[in-house]
Amino acid sequence: MSKGTVSVEVKGLNVGYITDKGYTRVVRNANISIPEGKITGIVGESGSGKSTLANSLIGFINPPLFVESGSVIVDGKYDVLAMDPDQLNQVRGKIISYVPQAAQNSLNPIRKVKDTINDMLRGHGMDLSTNRESVLKTMEMVGLSDRQVLDMYPFQLSGGMRQRVIIAISLLLSPRIVVMDEPTTGLDVIVQYDILKLIKKLQKQMSLTIVFISHDIAMLFQISDYVAVMYGGQIVEYGEYSELLGNARHPYTYLMLNSVPTVSTLGRKLTKIPGEFEGFSNYPKGCVFSQRCPFATPQCRDSPPQAYSYAGVFFYKCSRYPEWRDQK
Amino acid sequence: MLRSEAKRTRNYKYNPIYNLLVGMWEQRVSRVGFFILMAVVGFSVIGLVYTPYNPYATNFPRDLPPSSSHWLGTTDYGQDVFSQLISGGFPVLGVGLGTGLIGTILSIIIGVLAGLYEGTVVDKLLNGISQLFLVIPGILVVEIIGTYLGAEQIKLGYLAVLLALSSTGWAWGARVLRSQVLTMRRREFVMSSELIGESKLSTVFRQIIPNNLPLVASNFFFTSIYGIAGFTFIYYFGLGSVNQVNWGTMLYWSLGGEAYLRGLWWWYIPPGLLIGLVAFSFALINMGIDRVANPRLRVWNVKKVRRALQGEMR
Amino acid sequence: MSPQYVIKRAIYYIIIWFFGITLDFVLPRLIPGNAIDTVIYGRIGASGYYNPQVQAEIRTTIEQLGLKQYNLPIYVQYFDYLKQLVHLNFGASLLEFPVPVGKIISEAAPWTFGIVIPAVVATFFIGNLLGRYAALGRGKPRDYVVIGASMFLYTFPVFVTGEVLIEFLAVNTHIFPVGGQYNTQAFFRPTLSLPFIWSLIYHAILPVTTIILFSLAGWVMGMRNNMIPILQEDFMNYYRAMGVPERQVASRAYRVALLPNFTSFAIAMGYSVLGAVAIEYLFNYAGLGFFFNQAVQALDYPLLNGIFFLLVTAIVLSNFVAEIVYGIIDPRTSHEETEGI
Numbered sequence: 009m010s011k012g013t014v015s016v017e018v019k020g021l022n023v024g025y026i027t028d029k030g031y032t033r034v035v036r037n038a039n040i041s042i043p044e045g046k047i048t049g050i051v052g053e054s055g056s057g058k059s060t061l062a063n064s065l066i067g068f069i070n071p072p073l074f075v076e077s078g079s080v081i082v083d084g085k086y087d088v089l090a091m092d093p094d095q096l097n098q099v100r101g102k103i104i105s106y107v108p109q110a111a112q113n114s115l116n117p118i119r120k121v122k123d124t125i126n127d128m129l130r131g132h133g134m135d136l137s138t139n140r141e142s143v144l145k146t147m148e149m150v151g152l153s154d155r156q157v158l159d160m161y162p163f164q165l166s167g168g169m170r171q172r173v174i175i176a177i178s179l180l181l182s183p184r185i186v187v188m189d190e191p192t193t194g195l196d197v198i199v200q201y202d203i204l205k206l207i208k209k210l211q212k213q214m215s216l217t218i219v220f221i222s223h224d225i226a227m228l229f230q231i232s233d234y235v236a237v238m239y240g241g242q243i244v245e246y247g248e249y250s251e252l253l254g255n256a257r258h259p260y261t262y263l264m265l266n267s268v269p270t271v272s273t274l275g276r277k278l279t280k281i282p283g284e285f286e287g288f289s290n291y292p293k294g295c296v297f298s299q300r301c302p303f304a305t306p307q308c309r310d311s312p313p314q315a316y317s318y319a320g321v322f323f324y325k326c327s328r329y330p331e332w333r334d335q336k
Numbered sequence: 337m338l339r340s341e342a343k344r345t346r347n348y349k350y351n352p353i354y355n356l357l358v359g360m361w362e363q364r365v366s367r368v369g370f371f372i373l374m375a376v377v378g379f380s381v382i383g384l385v386y387t388p389y390n391p392y393a394t395n396f397p398r399d400l401p402p403s404s405s406h407w408l409g410t411t412d413y414g415q416d417v418f419s420q421l422i423s424g425g426f427p428v429l430g431v432g433l434g435t436g437l438i439g440t441i442l443s444i445i446i447g448v449l450a451g452l453y454e455g456t457v458v459d460k461l462l463n464g465i466s467q468l469f470l471v472i473p474g475i476l477v478v479e480i481i482g483t484y485l486g487a488e489q490i491k492l493g494y495l496a497v498l499l500a501l502s503s504t505g506w507a508w509g510a511r512v513l514r515s516q517v518l519t520m521r522r523r524e525f526v527m528s529s530e531l532i533g534e535s536k537l538s539t540v541f542r543q544i545i546p547n548n549l550p551l552v553a554s555n556f557f558f559t560s561i562y563g564i565a566g567f568t569f570i571y572y573f574g575l576g577s578v579n580q581v582n583w584g585t586m587l588y589w590s591l592g593g594e595a596y597l598r599g600l601w602w603w604y605i606p607p608g609l610l611i612g613l614v615a616f617s618f619a620l621i622n623m624g625i626d627r628v629a630n631p632r633l634r635v636w637n638v639k640k641v642r643r644a645l646q647g648e649m650r
Numbered sequence: 651m652s653p654q655y656v657i658k659r660a661i662y663y664i665i666i667w668f669f670g671i672t673l674d675f676v677l678p679r680l681i682p683g684n685a686i687d688t689v690i691y692g693r694i695g696a697s698g699y700y701n702p703q704v705q706a707e708i709r710t711t712i713e714q715l716g717l718k719q720y721n722l723p724i725y726v727q728y729f730d731y732l733k734q735l736v737h738l739n740f741g742a743s744l745l746e747f748p749v750p751v752g753k754i755i756s757e758a759a760p761w762t763f764g765i766v767i768p769a770v771v772a773t774f775f776i777g778n779l780l781g782r783y784a785a786l787g788r789g790k791p792r793d794y795v796v797i798g799a800s801m802f803l804y805t806f807p808v809f810v811t812g813e814v815l816i817e818f819l820a821v822n823t824h825i826f827p828v829g830g831q832y833n834t835q836a837f838f839r840p841t842l843s844l845p846f847i848w849s850l851i852y853h854a855i856l857p858v859t860t861i862i863l864f865s866l867a868g869w870v871m872g873m874r875n876n877m878i879p880i881l882q883e884d885f886m887n888y889y890r891a892m893g894v895p896e897r898q899v900a901s902r903a904y905r906v907a908l909l910p911n912f913t914s915f916a917i918a919m920g921y922s923v924l925g926a927v928a929i930e931y932l933f934n935y936a937g938l939g940f941f942f943n944q945a946v947q948a949l950d951y952p953l954l955n956g957i958f959f960l961l962v963t964a965i966v967l968s969n970f971v972a973e974i975v976y977g978i979i980d981p982r983t984s985h986e987e988t989e990g991i
Contacts, residue, residue, distance in 0.1 A: 074642075093895070096893070097894070100891060100892055101892040101893035101894075102893065106891040106892060108887070108891065113883075113884035114885050114887075114888040116885045117885070127889065127894065127902060128889070131889065131892065131893060132894075174888075178892070468666055471663075471670075471965060471966055471969050472669070472673070472962055472966075473961070473965060476924070476962075477673065480677055480958060482946075483946045564805075565807070568807045569928070573947075587809070587810065591809070591932075595813070596812075596814070596817045596821070596932075599817060599821060605810065605813075608813075609806070609810075611807055612805045612806035613805075615806075616806075619804075619805055620801070626875070630879070
């Protein structure tokens, strides 16, 4: 891969939840370097910790979330987990932006769109009236050329339009990095496709770094340049999307890709990954995937694998590569 | 959580009553409330068997401030305040909690009936009646009835007060329960149990109520507060039988004796304080219930966890 | 906000109101026959106060009011009652005979509203701000102090609070007057002069304060419990994630939380009148509550009827206004169809 700069550097991140009876660690020893100017996808099952990781990228850790250890360095100089709220507010929105899950809940229901935009701008010392032109331009960029949208309440807009509004808001301050947490969940397929196209277009136009989180494997691979696979709170593999497609290093990646129905799998029986994740309170001793992995050995179940890196920043956490590939 | 999973993780019992009680105990708010309540109850229990003097006796010097022989002084009628205070608690507690109990039962019956027979005449009727009782202040009605009865020299005894308050304090709970029944009936697990033939009544008692236990418990305490306030209101205006000794009559007589104008604070502040503490403890317990039911209201202690983790790592 | 909706709700509340006044009609008639006679004559006779001629007058008036069990069918009595209601005629007060009940009420009502309205307005502001203060500092000591203090003041019987204020702020320390509406020694009758107005305010401070202390909890807890979930709502988190400072997030949350409270505002008015009933007697404040108390003690039925009617009307009206106001303020309700009951 080309020697680009690193946008977001995650080092040794351990994040968990405070529960009634103590603390449960969720994200375990996450290390990843998100490259600048590319779309990096983070994929995983529900409960794999990807949303927690996404929140950590913008320093959004409030109780009962709790950062045990580790650091997240944004844009090479902002240690978001160590900054205080005032400093964080300088970074959020301006350097790194966020598109939340379920846009329908993220827009203030009793404010018109233009008022919410005004709120956002005023949070950074600006306001709508002086920046009207750039706001309108951003709205047009996301495909909302009808100015009436500004005067509407969220419940009057369709799901797709609300998502576009959210995307527009996230771009208002011209950030360099945008973290998108499941931006297309809940939308119908056609709208999903439109939004994906929009994201790709925006990324090219504004040279954004995009971190795209989803559980939808097929969609993720359509849009991402680089993909990180999460399981049980750990990043088990990270590499270029084409590499993962053709030559996945981790069994989970491989099995996951093969369980997605595509045109080429028509008529064939899809593979299914047996069993389910044991849960964070019952964390497996060895490799996190060992209980369900068809290629696991007693040694896999006993001791966790280390991260084997290649091509500089990519890595995978499997001690049996490349042997398991001969077994499939 | 699957039952099999539940059995594996510590002592998680699948009993909603147990869970609610444990949750309430873990919340500091309700623990404090509980202790206050127990203190007052204990105080009143002692009063059942022991009072320094006869609470009704009027042979003491009048208007004495607190002293070693009369811990809370004497009234304008020569009675020992402390004896009155310690023996005057049970009626208040009894009527208060009794109102809570009967009122809650009433609201369950009415709310559930209205919810089960949604849309029918029964529902519309019950709902209308509850709205009625909600808007028109029950206490006023009770007062007026008490006044008219007073003409016949009929004063309201404890039972009458209890009945009067219970019959006016159920409306709010009934409305809330009704809307809960409506919501729950549309949820899949209830619909599926009805589809496989579970009777409506059984659904109510085995599905709807257990899932709304915090609401029912909260309603109980809320109504109990109403019971205590109503009791105080009725006796303060002299509509109850004022020749008995309870905190309410103490307030009545202290008002008549103009205690507050004559500096006899020991006569009216202690009963008022105790009445307030009982109701206050109910309110605290209620807050605990709210926090158990709604985790968003809970308060997290981050420092404690950080210290614990650092301790582990050392 | 469609007119049909308003009319529908109006009809609904009118029905409730009708039940209220019917109750007012029914209650005295539940009393076994000669009870009222006994009381009235007993009292008048015992004190030997009125000469026989006046007694006969009293008798006719009472009969005309229908307080006595009539031989006429009940629905005739009911219509008579309703007719009198339209004229707001409740007859003459028994205690202050022959002053008509209507006159007493119309003179007393302004005093009650004079303390209730400032009290509710003040409590609204103070209570909501305190609730916001507590919500923003939840879990910290200030949260517990605010909640504890307001809840305690609420559960503490309101009249005892009043008594405490009187004893320690008026009797002992002479900071405030012990009671009364204005300085009766200085002013024979109300005038529109500055000293009189000051005397009014001066005498109103303690009663108003009592009501404020008592009603704070409602707003504090309401605002706090409203605000805390809102602060955790997705759209609030979105503001934070986009770098909006917590101060602004808090005021946004406060405004969202404030919305439902406007409904309660009208209802609180209705119930504060009840609170005033409790304490006016204490403060010798000749408002509705004072006379209500008197009517209860002296078994003055016409007066009781009249005051009850006014209170019911006030409360039903305030509930109705509250609903309409909420519909106007929350854009969601006015755009959507709302269910019937």
